[in-house]
Amino acid sequence: MKIGLIGLKQSGKTTIFNALTGQEAETGFGANKLQVNMGNVKVPDSRLDTLTEIFNPKRKVNATVEYVDVAGVEGEGSIDPALVNQIKVTDALLVVVRAFHDDGVFHPFNTVDPMRDLQNLMEEFIISDQVIVENRLKKLEKSVKSKKDPNEVKEYEALLKIKDALENLTPLREIDIDPVEMKMLRGFQFLTLKPVLVVFNTDEGDNGEEYLEKFKEEYGDKKGVKAVAISGKIEEEISRLEDEDKEMFMEEYGIKTLARDLIIRESYSLLGLISFFTVGEDECRAWTIKDGTNAQKAAGAIHSDIERGFIRAEVVHYNDFIQEKSLVKCKEKGLLRLEGKDYIVKDGDIINFRFNV
Ligand SMILES: Nc1nc2c(ncn2[C@@H]2O[C@H](COP(=O)(O)OP(=O)(O)O)[C@@H](O)[C@H]2O)c(=O)[nH]1
Ligand SMILES: [Mg+2]
Structure with a gap:
């Protein structure tokens, strides 16, 4: 990242x-x-x-x-x-x-006028995106008229919507873009997104x-x-x-x-990033995942083998752990849970992955 x-x-x-x-x-x-x-x-x-x-x-x-x-x-x-x-x-x-x-x-x-400068920069980002949109639209115009490639037509329409937003000085991060359109637009790496x-x-x-x-x-x-x-x-x-x-x-x-x-x-x-922890005598470590990642995918942050061979995750949240300060005690008190692959990992979870390769 x-x-x-x-x-x-x-x-x-x-x-x-x-x-x-x-x-x-x-x-x-x-x-x-x-x-x-x-x-x-x-x-x-x-x-x-x-x-x-x-x-x-x-x-x-x-x-x-x-x-x-x-x-x-x-x-x-x-x-x-x-x-x-x-x-x-x-x-x-x-x-x-x-x-x-x-x-x-x-x-x-x-x-020295910070708000003026900020405004100026934000506008320059918008202009930079406008240039990209207009160049692409020009290229698509011809082929949209002649070939009628459905994907190009979709892209053309998505870009027109974006062009409108930019003309109104709206950064793209502020408008609703559906996931299908977003997939098409991601490659342009727009600054205002x-x-x-x-x-x-x-x-x-x-x-x-x-x-x-x-x-x-x-x-x-x-x-x-x-x-x-x-x-x-x-x-x-x-x-x-x-x-x-x-x-x-x-x-x-x-x-x-x-x-x-x-x-x-x-x-x-x-960046929408959160951390989970692994703990032990060798290493205490914070791992980075996107917010909303499930347990099996999160295991992949450590190693692809652990993701592939995922069986279960033993999870205790940091806030619960800190009351007991010991994994054994957490287990006794039922604070250490077993979670399956679809469990959505929370920021601050302490996890031990069980896997088999
Ligand atoms: N007085 C003061 N000077 C600063 C400050 N930050 C940067 N500078 C000076 O401003 C000049 C430009 O800084 P630089 O980091 O090279 O700016 P850049 O062109 O944006 O990378 C340098 O001479 C810095 O020492 C600050 O907070 N206070
Ligand atoms: Mg510099």
Whole structure:
């Protein structure tokens, strides 16, 4: 699962990428424009930390998400096709919006106005999708008239509907698309179909309340968009410190929790992902599945053999387990259940799969 960082030039994308991943990718005006930065990040999960304390395993393995940092948007009406191609392959967008004030840092529109920039970016995403739709419609027009291929006719009709929505400046994630049409449209990797996490990059000491409030007014009731705030530069610095220095630094600056952790968790849930756990002396581990996955499919996240040879799943939810702190006691109290292949796995289930290959 990949999340793409996108935003105006110099809005702090690479800075935030560094804060999220702990990498040291080049920032600032001189940074190589064509460079794509990629990094896997552990999803913080206090439940996994607690399980690790209880089982004291050799290894703890967190769930991960991958971030991709690309070049910046110029803000001149249409996004560079090369950039669209880089960002198309991601599953969600992290839209970085500049909310920090620094005369030394270039801004494509010269002034700091986060809501204006956000609006501008959202419109550019719509325009980028419109270009794709119109090109495809043009291609289909001829063949729809002459050949009457039923699939092409269906695709043509679906695209007309989408064209209408985009003309009304409605992102595609907000309209109802039935599953059959969705299957046809998925391949286009439309930008406005992707879930969006807006990240206001604020000044040091600014929790971004003002921007988050304005965001709520304009986007609060919209589907598939959420917002958070981070002081990118300071969190980039913190990410480079050793653990003990981190705490001291955070105390000194009055930072209680890192926005970085919130962003990672929010991006995970934005993608519709949940975690189940496996526990034991060797390893405590969080596994990633799509919300709504059944037990047999979930077993496949661990190994295809376990999915194929699935017999049963022994399941106890973390919240129940934590009352007893022992699987044996959970079993005695009837908290550890046996579930079949169609059981829908919940976020926080602790599972032991029985299988036979
Ligand atoms: N003052 C301040 N400067 C920042 C902040 N975030 C980024 N910058 C600076 O803005 C410039 C552009 O940042 P960069 O991450 O390269 O932006 P990108 O072009 O979106 O990748 C760099 O000089 C950063 O140091 C911030 O939160 N506060
Ligand atoms: Mg950059």
